[in-house]
Amino acid sequence: MRIISLFLLFLSVTTYAQNAPEPYGALPSKRQLGWHDVEVYGLIHFTPTTFENKEWGFGDADPKTFNPANFDAEQIIAAAKAGGLKGIILVAKHHDGFALWPTKTTDYNITKSPFRNGKGDLVKEVEQAVRKAGLKFGIYCSPWDRNNPLYGTDKYLAIYQAQLKELYGNYGELFMSWHDGANGGDGYYGGAREKRSIDNTTYYDWTNTWGITRKMQPMANIFSDIGLDIRWVGNEDGHAAETNWATFTPMPPKGKNVAVPGQANYPESPEGIRNGKFWMPAECDVPLRKGWFYHPTEKPKSPEMLFDLYLKSVGRGAGLDLGLAPDTRGQLHDDDVLALKTFGEMVKKTFANNLAKNASITASNTRGKGYLVDKLIDNNKETYWASTDNNHTASLEINLKSPKTFDIVSLQEYIPLGQRVEAYNIEILENNSWKKIYDGTSIGAKRLIKFDQPLTTKKVKINITQSPVCITLSEIGLYKKSL
Ligand code: FUL
Ligand code: CA
Numbered sequence: 014m015r016i017i018s019l020f021l022l023f024l025s026v027t028t029y030a031q032n033a034p035e036p037y038g039a040l041p042s043k044r045q046l047g048w049h050d051v052e053v054y055g056l057i058h059f060t061p062t063t064f065e066n067k068e069w070g071f072g073d074a075d076p077k078t079f080n081p082a083n084f085d086a087e088q089i090i091a092a093a094k095a096g097g098l099k100g101i102i103l104v105a106k107h108h109d110g111f112a113l114w115p116t117k118t119t120d121y122n123i124t125k126s127p128f129r130n131g132k133g134d135l136v137k138e139v140e141q142a143v144r145k146a147g148l149k150f151g152i153y154c155s156p157w158d159r160n161n162p163l164y165g166t167d168k169y170l171a172i173y174q175a176q177l178k179e180l181y182g183n184y185g186e187l188f189m190s191w192h193d194g195a196n197g198g199d200g201y202y203g204g205a206r207e208k209r210s211i212d213n214t215t216y217y218d219w220t221n222t223w224g225i226t227r228k229m230q231p232m233a234n235i236f237s238d239i240g241l242d243i244r245w246v247g248n249e250d251g252h253a254a255e256t257n258w259a260t261f262t263p264m265p266p267k268g269k270n271v272a273v274p275g276q277a278n279y280p281e282s283p284e285g286i287r288n289g290k291f292w293m294p295a296e297c298d299v300p301l302r303k304g305w306f307y308h309p310t311e312k313p314k315s316p317e318m319l320f321d322l323y324l325k326s327v328g329r330g331a332g333l334d335l336g337l338a339p340d341t342r343g344q345l346h347d348d349d350v351l352a353l354k355t356f357g358e359m360v361k362k363t364f365a366n367n368l369a370k371n372a373s374i375t376a377s378n379t380r381g382k383g384y385l386v387d388k389l390i391d392n393n394k395e396t397y398w399a400s401t402d403n404n405h406t407a408s409l410e411i412n413l414k415s416p417k418t419f420d421i422v423s424l425q426e427y428i429p430l431g432q433r434v435e436a437y438n439i440e441i442l443e444n445n446s447w448k449k450i451y452d453g454t455s456i457g458a459k460r461l462i463k464f465d466q467p468l469t470t471k472k473v474k475i476n477i478t479q480s481p482v483c484i485t486l487s488e489i490g491l492y493k494k495s496l
Contacts, residue, residue, distance in 0.1 A: 031381040034399050037431035037482045039260045039292040045242055047188060048234045049458045051149060052327045054100030055093045056298065058305045059339045060111045068304050070109025072159030072201035076125035084343025086142035092345045093337060094146050096353030097360050101143045102151035102191050105136050105180055110160030118175045121160045140184045151189030152180045156217050157196050162203025165211055174222055181229035190226050194238040194275035213275040237274035239263040240293035247282030251299030251333060252325035256454040258285030259330055259432050261293035297326035300336030301349055307338040313348050316355035323360060328461025362495035368417040369491045377408040389489045397427035397487040405480045411473040420467040423490035424460045432457050436479035442472035467493065
């Protein structure tokens with residue numbers, strides 16, 4: 014009797030599609046899932062500040078200084094695409110206040126420059142090149158404006174909001190709206206040349222300002238240092254902490270009751286917060302060169318270094334936002350083009366061949382039809398293996414059939430159902446016994462584990478040792494770094 018019922022249970026589990034696991038904790042929105050797909054994107058800084066060889070323009074540069082000898086959006090975007098970037102955010106207005114589009118909101122804009130004889134729209138040119146290349150487009154419009162005479166008064170917010178409306182209304186669908194936290198301080202302010210401080214908890218009325226974003230650009234992920242859709246990782250070095258949760262709870266600073274941009278930097282930003290209230294994955298922003306703007310004496314990071322940052326950002330479930338700095342010609346320097354190209358090839362070649370793709374995998378537990386182990390190596394992150402509801406630990410044995418040499422293990426959770434795994438380890442079979450080679454914590458959207466030395470083995474085990482609920486894994490990969 015017992016045997017028969019066990020057999021029937023086996024039959025029903027393997028033959029009939031099982032229910033999907035219940036989601037766990039804070040979940041990503043559709044908009045955020047779109048952002049996770051992008052993984053690596055760029056942030057272009059190119060304003061009069063480039064021509065002043067500065068990082069922060071004071072807001073007093075003559076618009077005539079904005080005079081690129083040979084601006085070429087397609088050159089910049091082609092280089093970005095070769096680097097594997099899948100999105101581009103353009104700084105449409107930096108702290109210096111110069112608008113790169115023909116705005117009605119301020120005279121301090123591109124029509125007052127010699128660019129295209131005052132008839133140009135650099136935002137449009139970049140947007141068109143980005144779309145032509147099949148990339149996603151986003152906008153950065155600095156709230157702090159060191160040129161505007163009204164900055165610091167109660168009249169400025171309407172100007173900032175009108176700028177956002179122009180940008181949201183005229184350049185197609187945006188994947189990101191990037192809101193910087195740098196706020197107030199000294200500036201030109203229409204000639205006043207003084208210091209202006211604002212109360213950043215109230216001045217920008219973020220609730221209503223971001224209401225405009227939601228209404229006009231529902232698919233735009235709002236980035237700010239304290240999050241909303243995407244949180245700042247807490248440094249501008251391009252990496253997340255080794256344990257990295259996509260969930261977060263923005264907390265007001267001491268003595269305040271709201272958390273608003275410009276106040277981040279609390280210790281939790283790099284790691285996120287386990288069981289935080291919101292899905293707010295981290296963006297790791299870092300300039301390709303030393304500065305965000307082009308400076309002739311600086312050099313781009315090496316492809317090796319970029320690859321390392323990729324492992325420590327995308328490979329920790331975060332996004333990599335790489336600063337691109339066109340030079341005074343209005344193009345990326347040859348050194349940058351080469352660094353991007355080599356980095357792009359490194360990522361592409363390394364991850365082209367999953368050495369586990371023909372493996373046979375056995376799981377200590379499986380939910381059943383629809384969630385079988387074949388889903389772990391079907392190169393599709395929308396399909397996943399899952400354990401049954403009451404199995405919160407599991408072991409996956411990957412039989413590679415013949416010895417394979419790899420130095421990167423890749424794991425992905427099925428994040429539409431939340432971030433579930435809290436601890437796992439990896440073992441390889443060496444001289445007929447299992448040897449532990451790694452102990453890990455968070456997985457999330459993607460976890461890339463890089464080993465200093467290549468490992469050769471016929472069998473690998475992934476042991477999920479801690480999870481509050483049943484497990485979902487959408488992909489497992491073994492790779493050998495190329496180049
Ligand atoms: C910072 C700004 O102050 C920098 O100038 C740059 O735009 C960077 C991306 O964000 O906070
Ligand atoms: Ca899959």
